[in-house]
Amino acid sequence: MLDHTDMHILEELSKNSRIKMKELGEKVHLTGQAAASRVAKLEDSGVIEGYTIKVNDVKMGYSVHALINIYTKDTHHQPYLSFVKKQEKYVINNYKISGDGCYLLECKFSSNESLDQFLIELNKHVNYKLSIVVNKQ
Structure with missing residues (x-):
């Protein structure tokens, strides 16, 4: 069981793992x-499984962030x-879900054209409902 100090450590490491x-x-x-x-x-x-970096997707050339049911x-x-x-x-996460849909696919694309091409290929396997992330709060 984690105590208050462990939780505080995790909070601080999540802000800056370095x-x-x-x-x-x-x-x-x-x-x-x-x-x-x-x-x-x-x-x-196993509470801490690993460390990672946060990358700016827009600066990496991925300006379209999509959530696809x-x-x-x-x-x-x-x-x-x-x-x-x-x-x-393109795929960031593929979550198996219950509720609205079978999976929730989180993706990033460099353009609407690459998103469209992805959706054409995706539709050969499944149906989908697309949501575009407008702003991350």
Whole structure:
């Protein structure tokens, strides 16, 4: 079970995973060594699964962010899943969901033209409903 200090450590690491352990310790009222020990325990227990970077998609050339509700045409989803696996250039996440649709596909595209081409190919496997992200709050 995580205590208040562990939760505070996770909060600070989520803001800046490159923080120095001494600085982290100061923020959570521990020594740098104690903070490092806590982080190691969180990693060993699987609470912290890894570290990542945040990339600016627009500066990387991806100006279109799309959320696509997927409606499979039958109970055999493998053709869709195979298609998605080959589209890693565009696909951010593919969530299997309950509710409205079978999957929620989160994608990024460099242009409306590349989105349109993706949707043409996608429609060979499934039906969909498209939403475009206008602004990330």
